[in-house]
Amino acid sequence: MQRFDHPLPWSSPGTTRQLTVLSFGTGTHKAYIQAALHADELPGMRVAVELRRRLAELESQGRLLGRVDLVPVANPIGLGQMFQATHQGRFDFNSGKNFNRDFPALADALSMRLQGQLGADAEANVALIRSAMREVLDQLPAAGSAVEGLQHLLLRQACDADLVLDLHCDFESVLLLYALPQAWPQLRSLAAHLGAEAVLLAEDSGGQSFDEACAAPWLQLAAAFPDAAIPVACLTATVELRGMADTEAQQAADDAEAILAFLAERGFIAGNWSDAPAPRCDATPFAGAQYAYAPHAGVVSYLQPLGAQVRRGDPLFEVVDPLSELRSVVHASTDGVLYARERLRFAQPGLWLAKVAGAEPIRSGRLLSD
Template sequence: MLRTDISLPWSTLGTERLLSVFRFGEGQRKAYIQASLHADELPGMRTAWELKKRLGQLEAAGALKGVIELVPVANPIGLGQLLQGAHQGRFEFGSGKNFNRDFFELSEPVAELLQGRLGEDGHANTLLIRQAMLDVLAALPPASSQLQGLQRLLLSHACTADVVLDLHCDADAALHMYALPQQWPQWRSLAGHLGVKVGLLAEDSGGSSFDEACSLSWLRLQRLFPQAQIPLACLATTVELGGQADTERDQAVAHAEGILAFLAEQGLIDGQWPAADGCCEAVPFEGTELLYAPHPGVVSFLRRAGEWVEVGDPLFEVIDPLSDQVSTVCAGTAGVLFAIERLRYAQPGFWLAKIAGSQPLRRGRLLSD
C-alpha cells in the first residue's frame, strides 16, 4: 500500500488540509473508489475503511491484478463543518456550493487537443484520451479556492480509471445507484452484490456531478469523433449506501465484500468470489417523483424507504397542531420509495420523499441540490 497525502490550496492562515489517497496493487487496469464527498454522508466512509483493510490483505496475498486507489475521506473541507453540533457536509460554507456539483467538463478541451490524432485502435485512443485529460487538468490556472482545488485533485485521480465508484448515501433510504443508461448492463452485477433496490439512469442529470464528469466525457467524445473507435472506457457510478444512520459494522462489511466481488469480475482481483444475487430494476432518472408538503407541520411517514408503492398510496401526513389541518400526501407514480427525509418538520421547498418510477415526469436538470 502506498499512501499519498496532498495539501489542498488556499488554506486559512495557520491551517492545512490534506487529501489522502491509498494505492494498492499495480498493473495497467485501475479502479478508483472515494467516499463521503458529501462529508455528512458517512456509510461510504465506514465501508471504505473495511475496503482498506481487505485490500491490504489481498495485496499481501498477491491477489490484486490491477491498481485500486481508495480515498476514504474525499472531503476534508466539509468534514470539519459543524454548526452548533450539527454536521453540515453537503454545501461548502464559504461559497454555498454543493461539493458534488460543477466538476470540470473535460470533453471539449480534450477534443481540441486530440483533433486529427484518434483512429481505429480503441485501446490506443483510450491511452491518448486519458493522457489528454491529465494534460488539460494540469494546464488549468491555479485553483481559486480550496473547493476547486479539491475537485480537480479528485478528478485527476479518477479520470484515468477503468472503474469509478463514488460512495454516498441519502437521508433515510434504500440502496440505489446512478449511472449512464449505456453502462447499466455492466452495473447490474454490482447492484446484485450490494442489494441495490433501483438504478436511476440518465446521460446527463445536470450539475456536472463527479460520476458524470468521469463517464459522460467519453460519451461526448464518441459523438464528437464518430469516425474514431472510442470506448466508454470509464465505468462510473454514484452508489447511495442507504441512509445517513446506516454505519453499522455488518452493513459496511457486506458492502465492502460486494464491491470486491464486483472488482474481481472486472478482472482487478484474483480468486473465488460469490456470484451476484439477482438484480434490481433500472428506471429513467426522469421518472423520479419528488413529493413536498402542502403546508408546514409535523410529518408522520406511513411507508418505509425501499417499499414499492402504487399511484394513490398514502406516503406521509403533515399535521398543523395550531389549525388542526391534516394533509395526506400520496404517491403520484408507481415505483420504489427509495428515499425519505430525516427531518420531521415540513418546510417550503424541501422534498420529503422520492419515488423512482418508470414513466418520465421531469426534464432538464434532474439533480436536486
C-alpha cells in the same frame, strides 16, 4: 499499500488540509473508489475502512491484478464543518456550493487537443484520451477556492480509471445506484452483489456531478468524432449506501465484500468469489423519479416504509400544522419503490420529503436536487 497526501489550496494561515489517496496493487488497469464527497454521509467512509483492511490483505497475498486507489475521506473541507454539534457536510460554508456539483467539464478542451489524432484503434484512442485528460486537468487555472481545488484534485485522481465508484448515502434510503444508461449492463452485477433496491439511470442529470464528470467526456468525444473508435472507457456509478445513520460494522463489512466481488469480476482480484445473487430490482430512468413535497409547513408523519412498492395515488406522508390543524396527505404520482425519505420531520418550502422511483419519465431538465 502506498499513501499519497495531496495538499489542498486556500487553507487559512496556521492550518493545512490534505487529500489522502491509498493505492493498492500495480498496473495500468485501475479502479478508483472514494467515500463521503458529501462529508456528512458517513456509511461510505465506514465501508472504506473495511475496504482498506481487505485490500491490504489481498495485496499481501499477491491477489491484486491491477491498481485500486481508495480515498476514504474525499472531502476534508466538509468533514470539519460542524455547527452547534451538527455536521454540515453537503454544502461549503464559505460559498454555499454543493461539494458534488459543477465539476470541470473536459470535453471541449479535449476535442481541440485531440483533433486529427483519433482513429480506428480503440485501445490507442483510450490511451490518447486519458493522457489528454491528465494534461487538461494539469493545465487548469489555479483554483480560486478550496472547493475548486478539491474538485480538480479528485477528478485528476480518477480521470484515468477504468472503474470509478463514488460512495454516498441519502438521508433515509434503501441501497441504490445512479449511473449512465450505457453503463447499466456492466453494473447489473454490482447492483445485485450490493442488494440494490433501485437503480436510476440518466446520461445527464444536470449538475455535473463527480461520476458524470468522469464518464461524460467519453460520450461527448464519441459524438464529436463519429468516425473514431471511442468506447466509454470509464465505468462509473454513484452508490448510495442506504441512510446517514447506517454505519453498522457488519453491514459495512458486507458492503465491502460485495464491492470486492465486483472488482474480482472486473479483473482486479484473483481467486474464487461468490457469484452475484439474483437482482432485487431493474433499472428505471432518473426522469421517472417523483420528488414529493409538502403543500404547507407542519409536522411530517410518513405513511409508507422505505422500500415499499407504491402505486399512483397511494399515500406517502401526512403533514399537520400544529396551530391551524391544517392536515394534508401527499400521494404517489407514479408506480414504483419508495427509495428515500427526508430525515427531518418538519416540512419546509422547497424541501423534498420522499422519492419514488418509477419506470415512466415524469420530469425533465435538471434532475438533481441540491
